[in-house]
Amino acid sequence: MTDGEPHHEARTGAEAAATASGDHVRRSGSGHQAHTMAELARLAGTTVPTVSKVLNGRSDVSVATRERVMRLVEETGYRRRHRSGSQRDRETGGLVDLVISKVSGSWANLVLNGAERAAASAGLDVVVTVARPEQDAGADWVARILARKSRGATVALLSPSRTQLQVLSAAGIPLVLLDPSADSASGVPSIGTTDWAGGYAAAAHLAALGHRRVGLIAGSGDYRYGRARVDGFRAGLEQAGIPLPEELIESADWRRESAAVAAARMLALRKRPTALFACSDEMALGTYQAARALGLGVPDDLSIVGFDDLPESAWVTPGLTTVRQPIEDMASAAMRMLLRLRAGAPAGSAREELATELVVRESTTTAR
Known part of the structure; x- marks a missing residue:
């Protein structure tokens, strides 16, 4: 009974x-x-x-x-529960999954390093699944996770749809999201960073250097981390009494080449900005290209602030002032949370945010 x-x-x-x-x-x-x-x-x-x-x-x-x-x-709301000690546990017990949109570039490498570090400390190996959203539902990453009988996955920089989440839940596959790009996965455990505070710190830094005509290169798409960085930057400028007119706001698709085109439009204005904040390091490096193509020096003619603190931020000349998000630590935290879920323990807080930090290098200086 x-x-x-x-x-x-x-x-x-x-x-x-x-x-x-x-x-x-x-x-x-x-x-x-x-x-x-x-x-x-x-x-x-x-x-x-x-x-x-x-x-x-x-x-x-x-x-x-x-x-x-x-x-x-x-x-x-159907959910399938798998008993411990089953064949599925024996087949996948030594493996843990990481789903990521791409494996090229510094951001992906940092995520892989952080996830592998946390998995290795638990005696596990990482299986990487590259998401291919352009393929049909029969071959997407959710189907591949289901097919290999995963016991849980960390999903980086992707936001599963409600249907995908429910299907994974029905199959008894726990998820932890790393920096999800949308709000559709609210309630699913996730690890992020203090994007709003990072944007605010970038604005406060430029204001303290005396810049009063400051431009913004936002990332395209309605991504939660992009919105938070822009909102924090706007708030920082407003706190300092600095306006942000429409002609000093551009958008790029998060790639260096796209940001170079957007920055060139802004720098061609009769009254150009003396400083720019780009919502990613990749876009900030595109701004370097645009400035140099126009014969402008960094930072003498244009101060630039990025966001991420990718390794190339320190390699470029002059070194890029940027907002550091601890990408490796975020990936490790997401993997540790997933391991707790796999063991049957609660995730703790549904959302954890690691702190950002302003890293000041040579790309910013006092306004002329």
Whole structure:
């Protein structure tokens, strides 16, 4: 007997098999119908093995059936629970997953270093999955995580959709997000940094140097970390009594080349800025290119502040003043949180933020 009920309904063979394989029966509330894998199959008009294929990331399911099952998973709140000591645990117990949008560039390398460091300290190895959002749902990163029977993943600089989150939850796969790009994953454990405070520190630094005509190169896209950096920078300028007119605001796609074009437009103004804040180091380095192409010296003619403190920020001449976010430490913290979840412990705070720090180098100086 369960839940204090004096009796229970007889289960079908399919329901019994689903429960035996680790299927979790979830009740959405008193008096509401319980959902098993067999019930999902009935609602979807398909079979239990087909539902199991969807939840395991198999590709031999039609797109229409996959979408129907995924939609029902989200609507019913179905969740599959896997018992410890199962074959899945034996197959993946020594591995931990990292999902990342790319493996090139300094940012990705720092994430990999931090995640591997935390995993190694626990005696585990890291499996890297590169997200390929341009591919169809049957071959996306969620399907690949499901197919390899992952026991949890750290997801860097991506924001899973509600459906993806629900499907992963249904499969019993915990997630920790590293610097998620959108708010759609609210409630999922995540690690970030104090982006707003970093933007504010950049503005305060330029104001203290006497700059009163200051430009901004924001990153394109509605990313939460981008919004926070811009909002903090605006607040810092406002606190110092410095206006930020529209002609001194440009947007780039986070790449160096795009930022160079955006900075060139701003620096061609009759009354150009004496300082610029770019919302990433990559874009700040693009601003270097634009300044030099116009015959402007850094920092004598133009002070520049970036955000990230990538290794190349110290290598460039002059060294880039930037807001440091502890990328390796963030990745390590995200991986440690995931390991706690894999062990059955609570994640703690749903959102943890590591502190940013202004690193002053030679790219900023007193305004003329």
